[in-house]
Amino acid sequence: MKSTKELINQHLIELCDVIGARPTGSEENKAAVHYAAEVFDKLGFEVALQEFPCMDWKNEGASLIVDGEEVEVSAAEYSLPCDVSGELVCLETIDDLKSADLHNKIAVIYGELCKEPLMPKNFTFWNPEEHKEIIRQLEEKNPLAIIAVSFLADVPVPIIQDGDFEIPCATVKGDLLNTFLNSKDVSLKLHTERIPSVAANVIATYGAGAQKISFSAHIDTKPTTPGALDNGSGVATLLALAEKVAGKEFPYRIEFSLFNGEDYYSIPGEVVYMSSYLSHPEEYICAFNVDGVGMKDSNISYSFYECPEELEKKIDGFAADMSDIEKIDPWPMGDHMIYASAGVPAIAITATNIFSLMESVLHTSADSLTIIDVDGIVKTVDFLYGCM
Numbered sequence: 362m363k364s365t366k367e368l369i370n371q372h373l374i375e376l377c378d379v380i381g382a383r384p385t386g387s388e389e390n391k392a393a394v395h396y397a398a399e400v401f402d403k404l405g406f407e408v409a410l411q412e413f414p415c416m417d418w419k420n421e422g423a424s425l426i427v428d429g430e431e432v433e434v435s436a437a438e439y440s441l442p443c444d445v446s447g448e449l450v451c452l453e454t455i456d457d458l459k460s461a462d463l464h465n466k467i468a469v470i471y472g473e474l475c476k477e478p479l480m481p482k483n484f485t486f487w488n489p490e491e492h493k494e495i496i497r498q499l500e501e502k503n504p505l506a507i508i509a510v511s512f513l514a515d516v517p518v519p520i521i522q523d524g525d526f527e528i529p530c531a532t533v534k535g536d537l538l539n540t541f542l543n544s545k546d547v548s549l550k551l552h553t554e555r556i557p558s559v560a561a562n563v564i565a566t567y568g569a570g571a572q573k574i575s576f577s578a579h580i581d582t583k584p585t586t587p588g589a590l591d592n593g594s595g596v597a598t599l600l601a602l603a604e605k606v607a608g609k610e611f612p613y614r615i616e617f618s619l620f621n622g623e624d625y626y627s628i629p630g631e632v633v634y635m636s637s638y639l640s641h642p643e644e645y646i647c648a649f650n651v652d653g654v655g656m657k658d659s660n661i662s663y664s665f666y667e668c669p670e671e672l673e674k675k676i677d678g679f680a681a682d683m684s685d686i687e688k689i690d691p692w693p694m695g696d697h698m699i700y701a702s703a704g705v706p707a708i709a710i711t712a713t714n715i716f717s718l719m720e721s722v723l724h725t726s727a728d729s730l731t732i733i734d735v736d737g738i739v740k741t742v743d744f745l746y747g748c749m
């Protein structure tokens with residue numbers, strides 16, 4: 362029989378090296394779902410694939426010519442394709458946008474309009490009026506295409522990533538702003554495609570009992586990354602934990618949920634789970650969400666959401682018996698929030714130092730197995746098992 366460490370290694374290699382990037386809707390994502398479902402199935406769990414429609418977004422590159430010179434550009438994720446040429450109009454503020462005529466023109470947005478990623482238009486959980494106003498104005502003015510000039514020089518920050526937005530969008534690095542400000546005409550080609558597809562959450566259930574403890578991790582990645590820390594590590598944690606649980610008896614059911622869509626613009630897997638399983642919040646004792654564990658040179662952290670004091674004390678007690686596990690302040694982003702918003706006591710498990718990797722490593726090719734410490738994942742499995 363394989364050790365927990367060997368199992369985790371096997372799962373990580375399959376997910377991150379053999380399969381690689383596994384964005385929701387892609388064939389690779391289906392392969393990851395199939396792999397995980399088979400692991401649960403072989404352990405004797407009851408496995409349900411909760412399907413939902415989505416798109417498989419293909420990106421075959423982009424080109425941008427400014428006043429006859431080719432410059433670096435990338436298609437914004439989920440963008441429609443385009444092949445357009447025209448006069449460019451540079452817009453810095455919402456007032457610039459409101460007063461602009463963008464008919465048959467290409468809009469370049471920068472400054473205030475690009476200070477942060479704009480929430481997708483149908484994303485209802487959190488969507489500031491300021492974002493909605495920019496999107497509404499852009500739709501009304503309907504330019505041929507939009508080029509977003511992101512602030513950071515090296516890593517283009519995605520400003521619009523929205524499969525429900527019908528104007529083609531591209532992203533360029535911040536140091537190109539002057540080129541645009543001094544130019545008149547551009548040609549933009551985006552070789553992208555939105556292909557209707559289907560994806561699925563994997564829900565595996567073990568044991569019997571009126572109530573359940575839930576463990577979740579998202580199985581999808583951004584299209585641009587093997588997603589080792591985010592979140593092959595979380596999936597490997599759950600698959601290895603399932604192996605420990607199999608054959609044992611518990612006074613409650615155990616549910617393993619692999620969500621498909623945490624890194625997809627409209628979190629479709631989470632939405633179908635919320636409207637089905639989470640419409641019975643009384644069935645949950647608590648829910649642990651694992652995202653980004655086993656980071657080299659980092660402790661494992663946990664944080665509480667809507668947890669009763671008794672549960673917090675119990676978990677603090679388990680953590681106190683282990684090294685390298687610490688409590689951090691709550692952070693209101695990620696799949697633990699879907700439980701908390703339904704009133705289910707939730708615990709988020711992640712690497713304490715993950716926040717330092719947000720812009721430079723996560724969602725890039727650098728999030729590979731080289732940044733993973735498998736012993737940290739073994740420890741996470743032991744911690745979660747101890748909490749049961």
Ligand SMILES: [Zn+2]
Nearest residue numbers: 591592623652
């Ligand atoms: Zn994640």
